[in-house]
Amino acid sequence: MKNDQNHKELKTLLRKVIPAVKDTELRRDLWPEMLEKLSEQPLRVPWFDWALAAIVSAALIFFPGAIPALLYHL
Amino acid sequence: MELLQRFAAGDLEAFEVLFRQHQKEVHYWIIRIVRDRGIAEDLTVETFWRIYRARDRFEPGGNFRGWAHRIATNAALDHLRHARHETELPEDLAAPAAADPAVGSETRKRIKQAFDTLPAKYRLVATLALIEDEPYNNIAEALGISSALVKIRVFRAVRMLRKKLNSLGLEVAAK
Numbered sequence: 001m002k003n004d005q006n007h008k009e010l011k012t013l014l015r016k017v018i019p020a021v022k023d024t025e026l027r028r029d030l031w032p033e034m035l036e037k038l039s040e041q042p043l044r045v046p047w048f049d050w051a052l053a054a055i056v057s058a059a060l061i062f063f064p065g066a067i068p069a070l071l072y073h074l
Numbered sequence: 075m076e077l078l079q080r081f082a083a084g085d086l087e088a089f090e091v092l093f094r095q096h097q098k099e100v101h102y103w104i105i106r107i108v109r110d111r112g113i114a115e116d117l118t119v120e121t122f123w124r125i126y127r128a129r130d131r132f133e134p135g136g137n138f139r140g141w142a143h144r145i146a147t148n149a150a151l152d153h154l155r156h157a158r159h160e161t162e163l164p165e166d167l168a169a170p171a172a173a174d175p176a177v178g179s180e181t182r183k184r185i186k187q188a189f190d191t192l193p194a195k196y197r198l199v200a201t202l203a204l205i206e207d208e209p210y211n212n213i214a215e216a217l218g219i220s221s222a223l224v225k226i227r228v229f230r231a232v233r234m235l236r237k238k239l240n241s242l243g244l245e246v247a248a249k
Contacts, residue, residue, distance in 0.1 A: 010232055011204045017185040020206050021109055026101040026118070031093055033119045038086075038126065 078134040089129070092138060093122055099139070100146045103216070106206045107150040107198055108157075117153055121146040140215060147198070147216040154194035181244060188238035192231055199224055200231040 060067060080088035100121055105114035124145050125132075132141060192200060199217075202208040203224070210228075214221040239245075 006236070007229075007232055010236060013185065014189070014200075014204050014235075017182045018189060018201075018205050021106050024102045024105050026098045026115070028115075029094075030097055030101075030115060030119055030122075031090060033115075034093055034122055037119055037123050 076134065078132070078136075078138060081138075082129050082132050082134045084129060089122075089126055096139065096142050097122070100142055103143060103146050104150050106208070107147070107201055108153055109201075113153065113157075117146070117149045121149045124149065143216045144218050151194055151198055154197055184242045184244055185239065188235055188242060191238060192234055196227055196231040196234065199227040200235070203228045204232075 060070070077088050077091060081092055097118060101114055101118045104117045104121070105111065108114055108117060121142065125142060128145075132138070189197070189200070199213055202213050203210065210221045210224045214224045217224065
């Protein structure tokens, strides 16, 4: 009961500070942008990215102890 | 062949029909999460781009609207995770009753600051449930989780917010 009351109080306060979006209407047709995006060439991965991936993979195979450290930084 | 079948088979004209049928609704959903017209437009296009790429995974007998909402929510969530935190609405998007003189500018600043520190998945449910007053079941459907889990996330968001506000020196009810 008290939780519900607190919840409502915070909700009221929040809505006073961060108002609901009023003007939500889409003002233009987005199909031209969609067509443009569809016609974009698929992204090519440069050779040095593949080389880097190979080096990292090799390092992880030879030094599996580095995996937790890598996961920690991701 | 039915529209959804043609779309799933890669028919661009069918996709255009679906795009025109659903773009407003998808944009409406996204703008209430990201609260920026330009970003909402970009994410609407991004959503349909993801939809088009995943067309062969769509079951033609399925619910396209629900599927589109889920993809839109994920696109908006990705944006919240990577973008700079921002809840300030541009003038043209704010509700008329936005400026409540009862809340001082310092308090307002601290509440926004606290809200912006919420993790993206909590900020998303808090925005939709607490600010936009969206029913839990709609949020649940769009996130692909249960209503109970949405309720839990809202509860946790409120708890984190209250804790943060208290640490910023704003007393917001008891814990």
